[in-house]
Amino acid sequence: MDILFFFVHGLLFGSFLNAWIWRTRSGKPIWKGRSMCPKCSNTLTWKENIPLVSFVWLRGRCLTCQDTISIQYPLVELAMACLFAFSAWFHAGYILLAFRDAFILFFLTFVFVYDTLYQEIWDRMTTYPAFALLIPTALLGWHSGMSITVGIVVGAGFFLLQYLVSKGKWIGGGDIRLGMFMGVILGWPLILVALFFAYVGGTLFVLPFLMLGKKHMATRVPFGAYLTVGTVIAMFYGMQIVSWYVGLIS
Numbered sequence: 001m002d003i004l005f006f007f008v009h010g011l012l013f014g015s016f017l018n019a020w021i022w023r024t025r026s027g028k029p030i031w032k033g034r035s036m037c038p039k040c041s042n043t044l045t046w047k048e049n050i051p052l053v054s055f056v057w058l059r060g061r062c063l064t065c066q067d068t069i070s071i072q073y074p075l076v077e078l079a080m081a082c083l084f085a086f087s088a089w090f091h092a093g094y095i096l097l098a099f100r101d102a103f104i105l106f107f108l109t110f111v112f113v114y115d116t117l118y119q120e121i122w123d124r125m126t127t128y129p130a131f132a133l134l135i136p137t138a139l140l141g142w143h144s145g146m147s148i149t150v151g152i153v154v155g156a157g158f159f160l161l162q163y164l165v166s167k168g169k170w171i172g173g174g175d176i177r178l179g180m181f182m183g184v185i186l187g188w189p190l191i192l193v194a195l196f197f198a199y200v201g202g203t204l205f206v207l208p209f210l211m212l213g214k215k216h217m218a219t220r221v222p223f224g225a226y227l228t229v230g231t232v233i234a235m236f237y238g239m240q241i242v243s244w245y246v247g248l249i250s
């Protein structure tokens, strides 16, 4: 029952996320006005605005102008729904933790989609949720004060160092703030697991381009997207990975 509840809300939040990104890019207010077709500006009826269902029903085309709707919309909605449902399944019965992770997953997905589309990390999507998460994390003891502090210092410091060394050429300030958010989410030592997977993923993606001599493609890696994926892996399976690794070396 919880899983279905989270799945349906994931669809709704995914739809909201799409609208939020589009409105941000086109400079429109988020809370005002009805949803409309980005191509012909026709206001959508409720039948055209049901997450996922409408896309299938309309066969991916706008009813008014017949222009194709980007596959991004149903994909983000479905991904958000699956992530929310996964969170409910993973924390079976611990509804507060399921809500916490759904909250985190929403913002990580936002960063992922936005960075993939525009190679940019939108700071408000990392600093605000980081501060919002800090309070219940401290009150409810999700991480110890020490774990959080070290997590933030490592997460933000790791990128700050690269930023200073490269004078802002390798990475932007957005990565530093995302590193801080990751520190709040994961604490120590899970922050290391996230960084590890982000680098492995990013490198695997870049290598073929470098070998083919397509350097300009390699520099267009949305690294923030890899960081969010690494964070999600570490969130749910970080502890298992750490204890497996410790068992391996000891």
Ligand SMILES: [Zn+2]
Binding pocket: 037, 038, 039, 040, 041, 042, 062, 063, 064, 065, 066, 067
């Ligand atoms: Zn249209």
